[in-house]
Amino acid sequence: MSTTQRPTGTAVGRRARLAAFGGTPAVPPGARDLPWPVITEEDRAALFAALDGGRLVSNTDGPTAVSELEARWAEFCGVPHCVATSNGTTALATALYALGVGPGDEVIVPALSFIATGLAPLHLSAVPVFADVDPVTMTLDPRSAAELITERTAAIIPVHLHGHPADMDAVGVLAARHGLAVIEDAAQAHGAMWRGRPVGSLGDCAAFSLQVTKNLPTCGEGGLLTTSDPEVAERATLARQFGEEMVPGRERDYVSRILGWNHKMNPLQAAFALSQLDRFAAYEAARQRTIPPFLARIAELPGITVPTVHPGATHAWHILRFRFDPVAAGMDGVSPVGFRRTLHRLLRAEGVPVSRYQVMPLPEQKVFTDQAGIGRGHPWTGAPPPPSAPHPVATGIVEDSLTLQRRHLHPAAGELLERYATAFEKVWHHLPTVESMARAAA
CATH class of the missing domain: 3.40.640.10 (Type I PLP-dependent aspartate aminotransferase-like (Major domain))
Structure with missing residues (x-):
């Protein structure tokens, strides 16, 4: 294990058992979701x-x-x-x-x-x-x-x-x-x-x-x-x-x-x-108020990279994708896949509905690898083979990331996002347990 600083214990952290092992979830079952779309x-x-x-x-x-x-x-x-x-x-x-x-x-x-x-x-x-x-x-x-x-x-x-x-x-x-x-x-x-x-x-x-x-x-x-x-x-x-x-x-x-x-x-x-x-502008303004503080809070945790915004861009925040780096979290030798699998299990147990979304890069989807197309291999058959390029970045993102979808789109999602952040912090306060699980999950 490296010397990367880990979060210190708090009432939310070390003294709170992980929900996956019988503890109380950071996000209560009745407070985990907000409907989307909002229908009026x-x-x-x-x-x-x-x-x-x-x-x-x-x-x-x-x-x-x-x-x-x-x-x-x-x-x-x-x-x-x-x-x-x-x-x-x-x-x-x-x-x-x-x-x-x-x-x-x-x-x-x-x-x-x-x-x-x-x-x-x-x-x-x-x-x-x-x-x-x-x-x-x-x-x-x-x-x-x-x-x-x-x-x-x-x-x-x-x-x-x-x-x-x-x-x-x-x-x-x-x-x-x-x-x-x-x-x-x-x-x-x-x-x-x-x-x-x-x-x-x-x-x-x-x-x-x-x-x-x-x-x-x-x-x-x-x-x-x-x-x-x-x-x-x-x-x-x-x-x-x-x-x-x-x-x-x-x-x-x-x-x-x-x-x-x-x-x-x-x-x-x-x-x-x-x-x-008619309500899009108001809902968008609410997302711009509630999502950046949530991301800033969990960005303080070692080994997590949150979505960022290019200086010339405005992000619509449709999906929030988090990347996880076990080495930055102080877990030398732990694979990104094992780290991600463990966090997936523990965060969902705490009430954060993270998911993988994509399970492989597009070029690895069967429809493209089999080149079935319209039939008899068309449009590939009879044409020069198309160029190809490695896609290590896309592969790495699929392997080491989880996403949050829909729940944060609601204009009143601020309080829910605070609960989600608390759940992330709780899991990170148990990084020794996370590391042990991640080594077994790879």
């Missing part, structure tokens, strides 16, 4: 108004909750165009399609992200190529991406992972140098900023998710595509509705002008999201 009478009224209005599909002639949501989100992001889709994944795929990405193209994506980032290119018979990520922001590493560019590279998808913007300056320079389309995966980053500009306005297109767990939720699923290019917006609008041109005041002709899908958003979901958008 205004939300219910918005849904009933949409039902009573009779415009229950987005291709109804005339304004709907969907068209209103598109207008308001475009204004929020500071862009002229927004196209609503059925979910964040279809928003991402539609953005790629609208920008002309298709069979045989390569699309650079980060090795650490939700699976949809890698699947969206495959839906267009394009090949995802995986770059490593930055160890601090956990977003795409532009230097790793630069090593993967070939004559077949058509686009790059920086992911604003967990709500922290990717380095859009470096991504923009790289894309301009090689003529690449830039599609922001902003599924987790509603309201985040980069150099004073909102995400959703920083690339050729952006894709947001409105899934019920997101900072801006629907009552189910939903997606939003933003762009400043009117031709891209028009193509995306056609693509989401069977390739049909829907003109207000003109009877539907049922003619597919381009390849399209049925990626429309339901007006009921849009109505709920609009009601949530």
Whole structure:
């Protein structure tokens, strides 16, 4: 064991038995969760108004909750165009399609992200190529991406992972140098900023998710595509509705002008999201008040790295990911995996609902390693093998980290986060026990 200073005993610490061994949990069972989304009478009224209005599909002639949501989100992001889709994944795929990405193209994506980032290119018979990520922001590493560019590279998808913007300056320079389309995966980053500009306005297109767990939720699923290019917006609008041109005041002709899908958003979901958008600024302000003090408190514990914010960024705090270093905690010879497994067990016993979220980097997902794709190995078969790069940073993050999701999004989460911090401190006051368990758990 190293000489790294460990927390001294307190009433919360050494004199309090760990809950995993029969002690009282730091977070009482009745105080462990806050609901998300927060559903109010205004939300219910918005849904009933949409039902009573009779415009229950987005291709109804005339304004709907969907068209209103598109207008308001475009204004929020500071862009002229927004196209609503059925979910964040279809928003991402539609953005790629609208920008002309298709069979045989390569699309650079980060090795650490939700699976949809890698699947969206495959839906267009394009090949995802995986770059490593930055160890601090956990977003795409532009230097790793630069090593993967070939004559077949058509686009790059920086992911604003967990709500922290990717380095859009470096991504923009790289894309301009090689003529690449830039599609922001902003599924987790509603309201985040980069150099004073909102995400959703920083690339050729952006894709947001409105899934019920997101900072801006629907009552189910939903997606939003933003762009400043009117031709891209028009193509995306056609693509989401069977390739049909829907003109207000003109009877539907049922003619597919381009390849399209049925990626429309339901007006009921849009109505709920609009009601949530009315409170978004207040909820976001509450998160900016309550989350940084929580992170600052547990950052004092040896061996834990909390999320930080780039000086030019604003973090949306959608997910909080904590990395654990056994050596920094004074546990020489303990593996990061063993340390993480032990903390997972002990923190959950104390009432902190941490989880792994991702269990492997994207390139190791079976859908990519087996190269099943559309069928018979397409789009890989018959094409030159795509470039590959090691992804040790993404692998290390998966191995040594745990996440906190949803509970901290509630505007009244301050007291709950204080209880979570107390639970972390309690576990850290038992580091000799943690070390013994971690050595056995590796």
